[in-house]
Amino acid sequence: MASELQRLVDSLGARLGRSVALDDLNIHLLVYTAHTGDVDPARVESIMRRRVSPELVAHIHASGALEARDLFIVPARPELGLDVPRAGMPVRHEQTLLGFLWLLLSDGCVTGQEATAVRQAAESAAYTLHRDFLIGELSRGREGELVRDLISADPRLRGDAAQQLIEEELITAGPVRALVATVAHDPGQPLGDQDRLALTVSLDHARRRLPPRSAIHLERPDHGILVLVQPVPSQAETDDLATAIHRQIAAESGRTPQECWVGVGEHRPALTDVHLSYAEAKQAADIAGITRILGPVVWHSGLGVYGLLAELPADRLGHNLHPGLRRLLDHDGGNDAPAHHTGDVPGQRRRRQAHCREPVHPPREPVLPVAQNRGDRLGRPVQRGRPSRPAPRAQGRQADQVEVTAVRRLWQHNGDRFVLRRSIRRPPPGRLGPPPQPTR
Numbered sequence: 001m002a003s004e005l006q007r008l009v010d011s012l013g014a015r016l017g018r019s020v021a022l023d024d025l026n027i028h029l030l031v032y033t034a035h036t037g038d039v040d041p042a043r044v045e046s047i048m049r050r051r052v053s054p055e056l057v058a059h060i061h062a063s064g065a066l067e068a069r070d071l072f073i074v075p076a077r078p079e080l081g082l083d084v085p086r087a088g089m090p091v092r093h094e095q096t097l098l099g100f101l102w103l104l105l106s107d108g109c110v111t112g113q114e115a116t117a118v119r120q121a122a123e124s125a126a127y128t129l130h131r132d133f134l135i136g137e138l139s140r141g142r143e144g145e146l147v148r149d150l151i152s153a154d155p156r157l158r159g160d161a162a163q164q165l166i167e168e169e170l171i172t173a174g175p176v177r178a179l180v181a182t183v184a185h186d187p188g189q190p191l192g193d194q195d196r197l198a199l200t201v202s203l204d205h206a207r208r209r210l211p212p213r214s215a216i217h218l219e220r221p222d223h224g225i226l227v228l229v230q231p232v233p234s235q236a237e238t239d240d241l242a243t244a245i246h247r248q249i250a251a252e253s254g255r256t257p258q259e260c261w262v263g264v265g266e267h268r269p270a271l272t273d274v275h276l277s278y279a280e281a282k283q284a285a286d287i288a289g290i291t292r293i294l295g296p297v298v299w300h301s302g303l304g305v306y307g308l309l310a311e312l313p314a315d316r317l318g319h320n321l322h323p324g325l326r327r328l329l330d331h332d333g334g335n336d337a338p339a340h341h342t343g344d345v346p347g348q349r350r351r352r353q354a355h356c357r358e359p360v361h362p363p364r365e366p367v368l369p370v371a372q373n374r375g376d377r378l379g380r381p382v383q384r385g386r387p388s389r390p391a392p393r394a395q396g397r398q399a400d401q402v403e404v405t406a407v408r409r410l411w412q413h414n415g416d417r418f419v420l421r422r423s424i425r426r427p428p429p430g431r432l433g434p435p436p437q438p439t440r
Contacts, residue, residue, distance in 0.1 A: 004128050006031045009101075012121045016114050018107035021046075022091070022125060024099045027057050037106035041081035056080045065090065065100060071115055073105075089118045093126040098133075101125065143170050147218040147227065151178075151275045162271040165216070172213050174229045177238065177267050178277040180285045181245055182223040184259040190221035198252035199224035202245050209241065223285065227274055233267040242297040257296055261288040264299045283307070 005022060013020040013033035021032040021043070029046045046052050056077070063074045065088060074086045084106045091099040101122050103110060110118070149161035165171045181202065183195050191199070196219060203217040203224050210228070218225045226245070230238075242262040249260045263285030265277030280300035287306050288298040300307065 005125060008121060008124055008128070009033050012101075012117060015117055016103075019104050020121075021102045022099060023102065024129075025097055027052055027060060027100075030099065035104070037104055038084055039104075039106075040083035042083075043104070045081060053080065056082060060088075063088075066097065071110065071118065089122045091122045091126045091129065093130040096130075098126055098129045142168070143216055144218050146170070147216055147225065150227070150271070151225070151278045153275075155272075158272050158275060165271065169213060171216050171227070171271070172229050173271060174231045175233070175267055175269050176271055176274045176277065177228045177230050177233070178265040178274055178281045179226040179228065179238075179242055179245070180223050180263040180265075180278065180281040181226070181249060182261055182263075182285050182289065183249065183253060183255055184289060185222060191223075195253050195255075196221075198249050201252050202248035205248055206241055206245050209244065223282065225278060225281075227278075229271075230267065238264060239297060246296045258292065260296060261285050262297045263288060264297065266300055 009020045009022055009031050010033055017036070019033050019035040019037065022030045023046075024030055027046075029050060032047065035043075042052060042056060059077055059080060059082070060074055064072050065074070068088070068090045069092075070089070072088050072090075074082070074088055076082050076085045084104050087103040087105055087110050089101040089103075090097055091101060101118060103114075103118065143165075146161045146165050149157040150165070152158060152161075166173050181199055183191065183198070185191055185195070190196075200219050203219070203226050206226060207215045207217060214229045216227050228238075228241075242264055246257065246260055246262045249255075250257045253260070263281040263283070265279070265281035265284070268274055268277045284298040284300040284303060284307075287303060288294045288296075291306060294303075294306070
């Protein structure tokens with residue numbers, strides 16, 4: 001498509017003796033000719049970065065681009081980088097807007113003969129864009145069918161799909177890896193239209209960052225799949241790609257970054273093994289969405305204990321829990337007080353002492369009844385009193401002063417957690433006498 005459109009604008013530019021550019025519907029530059037006159041920052045940004053600012057797109061739309069049926073003028077807006085006004089021609093196929101042809105007015109005003117030539121070129125461009133759109137839709141549909149077979153449980157289907165993907169030049173052969181992208185949603189429910197569109201756009205943009213025929217993707221009801229061919233596995237490149245996908249999903253869907261996740265599967269030697277990498281990436285994305293503490297990009301190899309727990313069926317996991325812990329979870333699932341309640345510690349006292357150098361000592365009396373209550377639910381007794389502390393072992397080498405730090409009863413508030421620690425000074429070996437009492 002690009003070569004045919006390039007020949008079209010080159011021919012038009014040669015006939016008119018002026019620069020010509022063709023954008024798609026989203027004002028993304030498709031092809032352009034050499035520039036004969038002044039060029040403004042908006043054209044430079046469009047060429048170098050393949051995009052323009054949202055403010056400039058809004059200005060073009062406000063100039064009547066979406067409703068135009070013939071030549072229209074986009075006035076200059078220097079604050080947006082549009083120093084040179086433009087004459088635009090909508091590219092339509094059967095009233096469907098597909099893009100725009102642009103002429104820079106720095107090359108002079110558009111004459112009637114030039115306008116006729118631009119209209120003819122717009123009709124040819126519309127036919128080419130529409131034809132390639134249909135071909136692209138057929139190719140994407142075919143690709144989607146083969147990717148579905150590629151990650152199926154049937155080995156025969158996987159083998160046939162891999163062979164056809166390679167024969168039809170949709171992807172090259174080689175080691176592969178799968179990525180799965182998703183957003184927060186109710187379990188078992190499909191994503192909304194905006195979320196699915198965000199996944200589609202993000203995976204499509206990710207493919208443009210990669211060499212041709214090195215990636216294929218598929219959208220499913222609740223997630224998107226990207227299959228990469230990686231002859232040499234690179235964690236840094238994969239991380240960059242996954243981060244770009246995550247950022248694009250958040251921007252396109254309007255969700256916060258904490259509501260979008262990308263799971264990364266392991267590297268596999270052949271295309272027929274990508275279903276294993278897909279299962280790993282899907283598990284990583286699902287666990288990231290459940291726990292919400294693993295970050296936006298989660299590798300299956302980094303799941304640790306979460307991956308082990310996810311392998312256990314729910315009934316087996318519940319069966320292996322301690323009976324007391326099951327009773328505690330059942331009790332806290334009701335309407336009782338939350339399990340993290342540890343007594344009536346006044347908030348003002350905590351805030352006052354948060355900035356003091358002296359350790360914060362929450363009252364002990366309300367804590368023991370709550371602990372005793374928890375102990376009753378667990379079926380384990382809670383003893384009163386302070387457990388005896390074993391004496392520290394002597395060091396093999398003498399020193400003038402030995403300081404032993406033990407985690408004990410110095411409360412340091414850190415959000416909802418308390419860290420207990422105490423410093424104990426011990427006399428050097430050879431000196432008798434009781435150790436000093438710990439300071440509070």
